[in-house]
Amino acid sequence: MNTVSISRRKFAQLLGAGAACAVVKPAVSLAKTVPITHPAAPPLTGIVRLSSNENAYGPSPQALKAMTNVFHLACRYPDENAKALSEKLAKLNNVTPDQILLGDGSGEVLKLCAETLTGAQRGKLVVADPTFEAILHHATVNGAEVVKVPLTNSFAHDLAKMAEVSNAALVYICNPNNPTASITPKNELHDFISKTSSPTTILVDEAYFHYADSSDYDSVIPLIKDHPNLIVARTFSKIYGMAGLRCGYAVGQTETIAQLRAHQSWDSVNIMAVAAASASLDDANQVASGRRLNQETKTFVTTQLEAMGYNSIPSQANFVMFDVKRPVVPLIKALKDKNVEVGRLFPALPSHMRLTIGKKNEMEAFLTAFRQVAA
Ligand SMILES: Cc1ncc(COP(=O)(O)O)c(C=O)c1O
Numbered sequence: 046m047n048t049v050s051i052s053r054r055k056f057a058q059l060l061g062a063g064a065a066c067a068v069v070k071p072a073v074s075l076a077k078t079v080p081i082t083h084p085a086a087p088p089l090t091g092i093v094r095l096s097s098n099e100n101a102y103g104p105s106p107q108a109l110k111a112m113t114n115v116f117h118l119a120c121r122y123p124d125e126n127a128k129a130l131s132e133k134l135a136k137l138n139n140v141t142p143d144q145i146l147l148g149d150g151s152g153e154v155l156k157l158c159a160e161t162l163t164g165a166q167r168g169k170l171v172v173a174d175p176t177f178e179a180i181l182h183h184a185t186v187n188g189a190e191v192v193k194v195p196l197t198n199s200f201a202h203d204l205a206k207m208a209e210v211s212n213a214a215l216v217y218i219c220n221p222n223n224p225t226a227s228i229t230p231k232n233e234l235h236d237f238i239s240k241t242s243s244p245t246t247i248l249v250d251e252a253y254f255h256y257a258d259s260s261d262y263d264s265v266i267p268l269i270k271d272h273p274n275l276i277v278a279r280t281f282s283k284i285y286g287m288a289g290l291r292c293g294y295a296v297g298q299t300e301t302i303a304q305l306r307a308h309q310s311w312d313s314v315n316i317m318a319v320a321a322a323s324a325s326l327d328d329a330n331q332v333a334s335g336r337r338l339n340q341e342t343k344t345f346v347t348t349q350l351e352a353m354g355y356n357s358i359p360s361q362a363n364f365v366m367f368d369v370k371r372p373v374v375p376l377i378k379a380l381k382d383k384n385v386e387v388g389r390l391f392p393a394l395p396s397h398m399r400l401t402i403g404k405k406n407e408m409e410a411f412l413t414a415f416r417q418v419a420a
Contacts, residue, residue, distance in 0.1 A: 111324035151293025159183035168214030200227035
């Protein structure tokens with residue numbers, strides 16, 4: 046079951062209780078007092094939020110419990126806990142701890158890469174169009190030129206065209222890609238990485254890694270050992286359901302990571318996020334059930350859309366992009382008026398809607414509203 050047994054208000058009360066408890070009795074764990082049996086609830090606003098590719102099922106119950114266990118450590122910097130998480134992630138990814146950089150969400154990793162590697166002097170950022178825009182904004186603010194290369198007809202990154210861009214300081218490859226949920230085939234990506242040398246750095250954003258099950262897809266983390274110019278970004282915001290907590294990480298060679306670390310705020314990941322991330326990694330069910338529920342619900346909604354005549358781009362993520370066969374913006378607004386929030390406009394695909402896969406009842410609410418506004 047994926048319903049909630051701890052409300053936000055109760056959670057806040059517990060946080061207060063945790064702080065008080067820490068003052069009088071620092072060694073006491075709060076775990077016994079917190080009856081957590083299920084992951085967290087969707088917000089109680091009446092809004093169906095299918096706009097941000099979040100995980101509607103919430104964090105692992107083990108993550109919730111782990112956070113209650115560190116309430117009393119909120120007065121401490123996260124040093125030891127962050128170190129332990131880096132070690133755990135290093136082991137998981139078959140690298141050393143100094144090859145891991147924890148970030149305040151993977152968004153911080155993207156920002157650090159843009160700031161450290163691109164700019165008027167350092168060179169251009171090369172991205173697909175459309176892709177996740179955050180890094181474009183950071184590079185632009187940093188004075189870098191941004192070159193957008195349209196996706197191929199199969200919605201993969203056009204790596205041949207991306208390779209042709211001169212003076213590329215950083216190539217950003219989002220795989221699976223947001224907003225299209227499509228993948229760039231592993232053989233093409235491996236080939237591109239092996240042919241691209243310093244001073245060009247490649248950043249592969251694997252935020253949706255856990256949702257991809259195509260035999261044409263894999264992580265490029267194993268390639269890092271041979272490529273000092275390769276960085277991979279991962280997040281706890283998606284399958285681990287921790288978008289509000291903010292924890293992500295980068296993997297790269299030691300010197301590459303040290304270069305990014307030099308530009309980072311100290312202690313940028315808070316202790317609650319560190320505790321939750323660490324516990325999540327121990328909960329195999331979080332990934333297995335997250336994948337299964339996402340797949341089932343995705344099949345349900347895409348089948349319904351197809352029956353209505355709307356085709357989706359094959360999705361390898363927790364969202365789908367489908368062709369609404371008219372400008373999407375009025376539909377986005379009309380859905381919002383019905384309390385259903387879907388993804389924003391992506392100007393390269395002005396008649397496509399990005400729809401996060403939520404729980405089945407949320408998708409049913411979406412379909413009901415969509416049938417009305419698209420009629
Ligand atoms: C591809 C991609 N990368 C990075 C992020 C940022 O995630 P985080 O919450 O880890 O900052 C997102 C968020 O939606 C995303 O879609």
